[in-house]
Amino acid sequence: MEKIIQLFIYLNDFAKSIFFLILIGLIILIYNVFMHFFKDRRYIRAILKNVDPKINSMEDLKDFPLLNIIVPAWKEGILFKNCLSSISKLIYPNIKVIVNAGGSEETINIANEFKKFKNFIILLQSGGKEKAALGKIKALNECLIHVSEGLLYLTDADCYITDDLILRLINPLINGNEDIVIGAGTRPLISQEKHHIVKYALFSRFGFFKTKYAKYHKTMVSGANTCLKYEVIESIGNFNENRIIAEDVSRGYDIISKGFKVFWLSDYRSRIYTDFPPTIKETLKQRKRYIENSLMYGYFQKNLMRIIKVLLLFLSSMFLVIFPIFIFINLGLFYICILIFAGIYLNRIRRYIFFKIVVDRKYYHKFPKIIFIKMFFYIYLEILANVATLFGLYSFRKQVKNRI
Incomplete structure (x- = not known):
């Protein structure tokens, strides 16, 4: 029993160390690089080789x-x-x-x-x-x-x-x-x-x-x-x-x-x-509506996996919203939040690269470099919308009743 307690203490101390942050960070980075070359590139090839029927006028x-x-x-x-x-x-x-x-x-x-x-x-x-x-x-x-x-x-x-x-x-x-x-x-x-x-x-x-x-x-x-x-x-x-x-x-x-x-x-x-939401308020509303629809679809289809995914999204979002507090409570939890956030950010970078390869540059406006900084803020907005949806589950119940 003492050895188990000592192991737990050791792991807890390791989770608070900078080495833990670097190790897990490298794993997340390698995972996203792997996914880009072995999944994203395969999806890209599927799009580029299937050219739409041509017509000029x-x-x-x-x-x-x-x-x-x-x-x-x-x-x-x-x-x-x-x-x-x-x-x-x-x-x-x-x-x-x-x-x-x-x-x-x-x-x-x-x-x-x-x-x-x-x-x-x-x-x-x-x-x-x-x-x-x-x-x-x-x-x-x-x-x-x-x-x-x-x-x-x-x-x-x-x-x-x-x-x-x-x-x-x-x-x-x-x-x-x-x-x-x-x-x-x-x-x-x-x-x-x-x-x-x-x-x-x-x-x-x-x-x-x-x-x-x-x-x-x-x-x-x-x-x-x-x-x-x-x-x-x-x-x-x-x-x-x-x-x-x-x-x-x-x-x-x-x-x-x-x-x-x-x-x-x-x-x-x-x-x-x-129409794409051009403001933060409208973006939050659209994100909230998307999650509610996903939850409603899972509810009526009795799709347990979809419901579980949405609930896990709620829980992880709550965790990430309050993560700055963990720097004063538990450094290990703070590091874990940073790593989750980094994983989401790298996922968005993969999406950006995917889009740039698939879509010809002349069909959209150039992406400014500052968007890579603002991306942190936009990801946090998505997380806030997830939490707002969680607290709006009462209205979701009313929507369900209206659909029955």
């Missing part, structure tokens, strides 16, 4: 089927107006736009402004204090009533649509044999790219870093940047409105269950311009 399309652009909107503002304005300026010669707006007078008024365009159909969602909102999938189904042919493009009310984006998504459907095409993700609005916190989000949330790219996916169908043939809708009917899971995952179930393959584009230019 609209004249290269074999046909011009009707393109039905569907925009559900609930409690939106100026970004919604910009979205509809961008759609009204598209040069594709055969477009019908179906907008389903509601939630506020501002949203409805913005939608009504576009009634002047003959190819715009404006629907009004039911909602308000007396009646709950339709929900995004139900709003989408309301729009599908007005579609009977051609292609469908699904987007969100805070996105900005360009001719180049549309061309990249419809090309595999018209000139190829695909049934559903999804863009590579999102990118910030041009006006937001100057914000350092947006630049950080651009590479730190780069989806292909976490999931190896494959041309065909069997997971989800984005509601913000997806194009599909009407035959897909004919096959599935309406999208299921009763699943209590993320909307993109639910749409994926509906489509994949009918045997359709979802084709994913890899080029950065197939990413849709959308």
Whole structure:
């Protein structure tokens, strides 16, 4: 027993020493270098070797089927107006736009402004204090009533649509044999790219870093940047409105269950311009919403591992938030916090390198060197958002009740 106590004392003293900090720090560094060369590089090769189908202009399309652009909107503002304005300026010669707006007078008024365009159909969602909102999938189904042919493009009310984006998504459907095409993700609005916190989000949330790219996916169908043939809708009917899971995952179930393959584009230019939180407050709110959705998904799917991961995230975040106190209480715990923080920082550096290799420099603004210093602050913000979500679990319970 005495030997065990002595061993514990020795390990405790060692954990407080600078040698412990150096040793574990080297292990974390070696781990991240190893992951970069043996995982990240493999993921990068998968993206670079799968080049999207090439097309130069609209004249290269074999046909011009009707393109039905569907925009559900609930409690939106100026970004919604910009979205509809961008759609009204598209040069594709055969477009019908179906907008389903509601939630506020501002949203409805913005939608009504576009009634002047003959190819715009404006629907009004039911909602308000007396009646709950339709929900995004139900709003989408309301729009599908007005579609009977051609292609469908699904987007969100805070996105900005360009001719180049549309061309990249419809090309595999018209000139190829695909049934559903999804863009590579999102990118910030041009006006937001100057914000350092947006630049950080651009590479730190780069989806292909976490999931190896494959041309065909069997997971989800984005509601913000997806194009599909009407035959897909004919096959599935309406999208299921009763699943209590993320909307993109639910749409994926509906489509994949009918045997359709979802084709994913890899080029950065197939990413849709959308609103990235340009301020600290909005970034914290978005991070909090992301964790709540992850927890809700795990709860309704009875996915114990996902729930455990979220709870571990809460506990580790609490630990890191108060870590400066440990310098006065226990130096070993303080060192452990520093090492965890260093591990997160190196992970973000890997994401930065990944992004720089995959995305051509001419498609985004240069990252200033100061962002590597600010990255410490942004990581700490993410940790604070995790803790804020933990203390907001009461409101999460109310959200769960509302979804049942």
